[in-house]
Amino acid sequence: MLILTNQRLIFKATFSSKIEEIPLASILTSGDSFNLLIPTGNMIRVCTRDGKTHQFLVVGKQKEDWKRALTNVVYSLRS
Numbered sequence: 601m602l603i604l605t606n607q608r609l610i611f612k613a614t615f616s617s618k619i620e621e622i623p624l625a626s627i628l629t630s631g632d633s634f635n636l637l638i639p640t641g642n643m644i645r646v647c648t649r650d651g652k653t654h655q656f657l658v659v660g661k662q663k664e665d666w667k668r669a670l671t672n673v674v675y676s677l678r679s
Contacts, residue, residue: 602656604669609646611656622648625677630670632663646670 603610609627611620626648633645633655642663646654658666 602658602666604673609670611654620654622646622654624673626650627670627674627677630667630674632667644670 601612601614603612606624608624609622611622612618627646628649629645629647631645633643634641635643635655640657642658642660644656644658644663644666646656648654656666
């Protein structure tokens with residue numbers, strides 16, 4: 601599950617109690633991703649200022665919505 605707040609992107613795995621938080625100010629880019637272990641076209645990539653790349657599996661048609669929302673956030677923080 602992905603949650604976008606006004607300060608961070610939060611990821612909560614379905615079968616885990618682990619929560620990953622990425623401050624929006626640390627996001628450099630976002631876009632399409634592919635993982636050989638999870639061969640699906642529904643993955644997005646988020647690259648952060650610390651050099652890390654995060655991959656998230658999203659539900660079907662939500663991929664474009666997530667990419668657009670993350671791009672808008674990154675752009676607005678740079679302005």
